[in-house]
Amino acid sequence: MKFKSKLLPLSIAAAALSMAAMGSAQAEDLVVKIGHTGPLSGSNAFAGKDNENGVRMGVEEVNAKKMMVGGKTLKFELVSEDDQCDPKAGVAVAQKFTDAGIKYVMGPYCSGVAIPASKIYNDGDAILSTVGSNPKVTMGGYKSVFRVIAGDNLIGSSMAQYAFGTLKAKTAAVIDDRTAFGQGLAEEFVKEAKVLGLTIVGQEYTTDKSTDFNAILTTIKSKAPDVIFYGGYAGQAGPMAKQMKGLGIKAKMLGGDAICVAETGKLAGDAANDTVYCAQGGAILDKVAAGPAFKEAYKKKFNQDPDAYAASFFDQTMFIATTMAKLGTVDSTKVSAELHKASYKGIVTTYAYDDKGNLQKAPITVYTFKAGMPTPVQ
Template structure:
């Protein structure tokens, strides 16, 4: 009986040891994510996080191996509050924690100063910060995974003149790195298109009352008003435009191409707001509809502006890890620069500064308070 008991104990110990050995073969790979998880733009930060999370869940299910070890991806998501100081602190935290691959930030004002911390810490950064300065720091392994302000702002100027047949425009920007950057690009292209800028006003990314600005705009009677800023201000702005009897169309960049605009602006957004978003029309891509469906099933909500881009770049990074047979960001980055990747929202190929070589842009309007794509360019 004692021998029998000893035998069972030995078998049990061997099983535990084998399980521990198998577990030891797993290698934890932390993927950082930084964005606004609190405050007015939290809806966007959470959407970006969900895009990364969905990719990592699928990758973990595939049991990917490198160097004989199965990779186990873990998401470390941090709230940078769309604030430069907080964003730099988050960057230092992730770097100090040994995180070598970071998705984000969402806001250009965070991406510009934080990119130096990631570069000095040897981490790869993949951001949707669209201000041109984001990729002008000379940092390797920094990728802008969508179109930049030069494409987004200029595309809305072309759309205003060619499609909306506008002759005059007013411009408002919130003085953030994103808002000012995209507004400057709109103005530059508008002038080359012969569009006359009749008024230029400024606000902040905390403002909610735009009566004074809009009263000034109404007196100038612009055909369109371009707003360089975010949905939490854009929604109330278009509602106040309607209350003041302003008939101009409200134009903006990717940050306005969000269901949040409809929630805040309600029926005032319908056929009045036009925005340009980096990325192809998902419904027209081979895998876009399937991505939208699985996102909705997993998170019980529709994907917002950049979920697909964050999902794609996460998949691209891991694909590059496999090609490089390495977790070294330098070797992984070399593969990313060398080999394009076809994702849900487009084909990702980067120049030596980390800008997408051919970044598609889709123009949206709103109907029933929801963004509706019109065309991709």
């Protein structure tokens, strides 16, 4: 009994020391919350979840690498909110994040959210890394806003060039959904089309909630355009392509990055094949060195292929983390200043930003659809 009584205090002491050591190790973690804002419900939920997945993979990669910042181990924690691609909801998310002291936010997906929300993030000293492509997103004069893909000025103009130079189109009709993204993209297409000598035979308008386009398509059919450019999202592009086929419209359908996704093919069926052409602000993952490995890891984790911008959000998460490690601080104002000066070789491209936060030398790829899936053509 005496032998046992001597061991008991020792075992308790050992346990206490072990717990103290664990507490000390935990105290050495430098926890940084990474916000994600995007559509996690509604017709664009597929994109919001894909973007969130890209950020999640970046967060896990950072934590696995155990980067040191100021003598502590950097640990990212993801906090994700549904902004519904709605400006009012997106502003509420921005206020919630900044009130919580979150200084690093990935998203939004929709320009209509990014434009009003960017002021709130700026006022809260938060860095916003977005795929909102309307040029106005980076025209607010906010030094902490970064667009991680090409802007509409490049995407819209590239489709006008493709229509004129490759498809040999002479006439075009234009439809947009009146969102900041869709309207801005259509304006850039029209601007470049006129420079090239493409004749715009008609412009029609819809909404990002519509599903019936027969009336405006019938009007456009009477004008027999070579191409129809649609400024909007996949939720409308898919049904529109199907209705074009039903009306016997032979024109090719063109659009930007928001229709350059599997969801368009899913909604359009075979109507998208070799008919829908789109430009995406990003590289072809199969054609870049680290792309196939990222695709494989993503599919293993989420049981599906990555969509348009998962890899871009992964890259930006890593760029921010490596910048923190380089500077030895998580101060968002210092990290923001360094992001404007530094560069980072990611999966998609080498990231470097101009003074407005636009990605320099942003890659653009043109796709069509084969077997319902976006397939690169140029």
